[in-house]
Amino acid sequence: MEAVVADIFTAMRGHGYAFEIILVNDASQDNVWHKIEALAAQQDNIIGVCLAKNFGENAALMAGYAQVSGDIVISLDDDGQNPPSEAFTLLNKLNEGYDVVFSAYAKKQHGIFRNIGSRINDFMAEILIGKPRNIQVYSYNAARRYIIDEIVKYSGPYPYITGLFFRTTRNVANVVVEHRKRAHGKSGYSFGKLVGLWLNGFTAFSVKPLRLASLLGLLFSALGVFYMVFLLWERLHNPQMVMGYTSLMAVIIFVGGALMAMLGLIGEYIGRIYISINNAPQYVVKAISRQTNQ
Numbered sequence: 001m002e003a004v005v006a007d008i009f010t011a012m013r014g015h016g017y018a019f020e021i022i023l024v025n026d027a028s029q030d031n032v033w034h035k036i037e038a039l040a041a042q043q044d045n046i047i048g049v050c051l052a053k054n055f056g057e058n059a060a061l062m063a064g065y066a067q068v069s070g071d072i073v074i075s076l077d078d079d080g081q082n083p084p085s086e087a088f089t090l091l092n093k094l095n096e097g098y099d100v101v102f103s104a105y106a107k108k109q110h111g112i113f114r115n116i117g118s119r120i121n122d123f124m125a126e127i128l129i130g131k132p133r134n135i136q137v138y139s140y141n142a143a144r145r146y147i148i149d150e151i152v153k154y155s156g157p158y159p160y161i162t163g164l165f166f167r168t169t170r171n172v173a174n175v176v177v178e179h180r181k182r183a184h185g186k187s188g189y190s191f192g193k194l195v196g197l198w199l200n201g202f203t204a205f206s207v208k209p210l211r212l213a214s215l216l217g218l219l220f221s222a223l224g225v226f227y228m229v230f231l232l233w234e235r236l237h238n239p240q241m242v243m244g245y246t247s248l249m250a251v252i253i254f255v256g257g258a259l260m261a262m263l264g265l266i267g268e269y270i271g272r273i274y275i276s277i278n279n280a281p282q283y284v285v286k287a288i289s290r291q292t293n294q
Contacts, residue, residue, distance in 0.1 A: 048289035
């Protein structure tokens with residue numbers, strides 16, 4: 001993290017921009033908050049935000065967005081894979097009149113698992129929230145302040161930043177930037193976190209999954225009727241035909257599994273509604289560190 005902050009100062013030096021750095025600690029266990037406090041004590045344009053527990057990347061971004069004061073907001077991970085100097089590549093594209101500019105990579109340095117997750121996420125975003133097919137979405141991006149101000153109005157407990165961007169504007173673009181190999185550590189994207197991200201994408205901004213479940217239910221009902229007619233027809237033309245136990249069990253298992261999946265999806269929606277009604281927090285700020293507070 002300290003190396004990324006140093007790179008930001010180096011990149012911004014001599015460009016004449018007034019800037020601030022907002023560092024969000026999503027309850028990391030490796031002494032990150034003390035490092036952030038030390039950085040904030042050294043520089044008056046560094047703000048540290050410490051969350052009470054791990055709320056996930058999207059909630060951490062929302063916590064950071066709530067603290068911004070600049071006209072342009074650039075989101076950047078602290079893993080060192082995105083050079084801060086590429087911020088000007090994003091800014092130049094943004095100055096062409098776009099509201100949001102997402103980075104794109106000529107050669108991604110993520111692992112296979114995360115690349116697969118990104119592709120699934122992109123596909124879901126296209127189907128559920130209308131993301132243009134030609135737009136790639138990565139965490140390194142630049143957005144105008146009014147877009148961020150609109151995004152932070154969302155108070156639900158399951159923020160989905162990609163969905164919030166595309167709910168707010170369609171005036172977006174990509175620009176190719178460098179993507180480095182990870183210098184140290186490993187990605188925090190576990191299978192569980194990716195599943196959580198996909199569930200947010202499924203349920204946060206679209207009822208299309210529910211409509212799909214309804215269509216599948218109608219389809220299975222229609223198939224059941226056709227199968228019943230087929231069996232009656234076969235029985236009438238071949239009275240000696242033995243009704244198949246195997247085929248019957250296969251149909252029951254298939255339809256039962258589909259029904260359970262649909263009920264699970266509906267339950268996910270209902271559960272999230274219940275949690276929202278109970279005012280579950282999007283995130284909880286434990287502490288904020290800045291020189292004006294000292």
